[in-house]
Amino acid sequence: MTAEGHQEHPLSIYLWIWLLLFVLSTLSYLVDYIGFEGYLRWSLILIFMFAKAGFIIAIFMHMAWERIALIYAILGPPVLLLFLIGLMAVEGDHTLLTRINFFGETNFVAQEHVTEEGH
Amino acid sequence: MGSNSSESGATVALSEGLQGFTRDWSADKQTFQVPWGKAMMWIFLLSDTFIFACFLTSYMNVRMSTRVPWPNPSEVFALSFGGEPIPLILIAIMTFILITSSGTMALAVNYGYRQDRAKTAALMFITAAFGATFVGMQAFEWMKLIAEEGVRPWGNPMGAAQFGSSFFMITGFHGAHVSIGVIYLSVVALKVLKGDYEASGNYEIVEITGLYWHFVDLVWVFIFAFFYLW
Numbered sequence: 001m002t003a004e005g006h007q008e009h010p011l012s013i014y015l016w017i018w019l020l021l022f023v024l025s026t027l028s029y030l031v032d033y034i035g036f037e038g039y040l041r042w043s044l045i046l047i048f049m050f051a052k053a054g055f056i057i058a059i060f061m062h063m064a065w066e067r068i069a070l071i072y073a074i075l076g077p078p079v080l081l082l083f084l085i086g087l088m089a090v091e092g093d094h095t096l097l098t099r100i101n102f103f104g105e106t107n108f109v110a111q112e113h114v115t116e117e118g119h
Numbered sequence: 120m121g122s123n124s125s126e127s128g129a130t131v132a133l134s135e136g137l138q139g140f141t142r143d144w145s146a147d148k149q150t151f152q153v154p155w156g157k158a159m160m161w162i163f164l165l166s167d168t169f170i171f172a173c174f175l176t177s178y179m180n181v182r183m184s185t186r187v188p189w190p191n192p193s194e195v196f197a198l199s200f201g202g203e204p205i206p207l208i209l210i211a212i213m214t215f216i217l218i219t220s221s222g223t224m225a226l227a228v229n230y231g232y233r234q235d236r237a238k239t240a241a242l243m244f245i246t247a248a249f250g251a252t253f254v255g256m257q258a259f260e261w262m263k264l265i266a267e268e269g270v271r272p273w274g275n276p277m278g279a280a281q282f283g284s285s286f287f288m289i290t291g292f293h294g295a296h297v298s299i300g301v302i303y304l305s306v307v308a309l310k311v312l313k314g315d316y317e318a319s320g321n322y323e324i325v326e327i328t329g330l331y332w333h334f335v336d337l338v339w340v341f342i343f344a345f346f347y348l349w
Binding site for chain 1: 135136137139140143144150151152153158161162164165168169172173176177179180181182183184185186187188193206207211214215218221222224225226228229232233278326329330333334336337340341343344347348349
């Protein structure tokens with residue numbers, strides 16, 4: 001085996017990242033608990049999500065220490081997904097407008113929410 | 120190179136930059152300077168990324184296109200411990216369990232490279248136990264949703280019908296990944312404990328298993344953000 005594939009790093013870095021992931025998870029849960037709405041909510045969710053994902057990939061999955069040939073091969077292709085997401089967003093928007101056009105606004109009435117508290 | 124060469128190896132890899140990248144791809148030899156098992160696991164995870172991305176994108180599409188209001192996940196997944204319902208609490212606990220398991224897995228990989236057989240196997244079994252706990256809580260969540268809230272793949276009392284199908288599809292596929300991961304971890308942990316890798320002293324398999332497990336945690340980060348928090 002090549003020495004390049006050998007990923008041995010000090011224990012402390014894992015413990016720090018571990019702690020950081022806990023903090024970030026708590027923060028993203030607090031976004032819901034406090035009840036932020038709108039763009040503030042969405043941007044906070046995305047910031048915490050990408051921070052968590054980045055630390056997991058870079059440190060826990062050792063991507064930060066891999067060679068660029070592997071990093072690009074793995075992280076490059078998912079960029080294509082942005083096109084899929086963009087196209088599907090346009091399509092979803094179109095479908096919604098068409099539905100409202102033909103069926104009108106919603107006539108849905110939520111039934112009594114059945115939880116333990118009848119809340 | 121010695122065992123502590125990884126730090127210097129890393130600096131070399133980064134400082135080589137694009138030149139190193141070009142050389143790796145054009146040198147008429149293996150492109151990825153890692154064991155083949157690790158390269159294949161990364162490529163498998165890349166393909167899995169596309170599957171989960173398709174699920175999440177289709178969820179985005181149906182949520183955007185429905186006229187009916189989307190059920191509020193914060194309320195749907197609230198849980199009451201005798202008092203007022205706490206929003207999303209079960210999902211928060213599941214998130215913490217999965218992150219804890221990711222940490223124990225990272226430590227297992229580290230002890231694997233130190234050839235500490237007992238600690239590696241123990242940490243992997245702990246990781247698998249956390250994974251099994253996660254699946255158990257997910258089963259509880261599904262039961263609560265199906266039996267108490269009346270959520271079905273084709274409809275639910277709280278709002279848009281697509282909520283059920285998206286939920287069962289996405290969390291079901293993720294739960295299957297966690298379950299398979301628990302089995303995978305247990306098998307490798309047993310082999311580590313038996314000393315199967317003692318002769319070669321090569322504990323690369325622990326890191327490859329770890330890659331899979333961290334990926335499962337990674338997917339959950341996205342599901343948590345887009346399905347439960349959004």
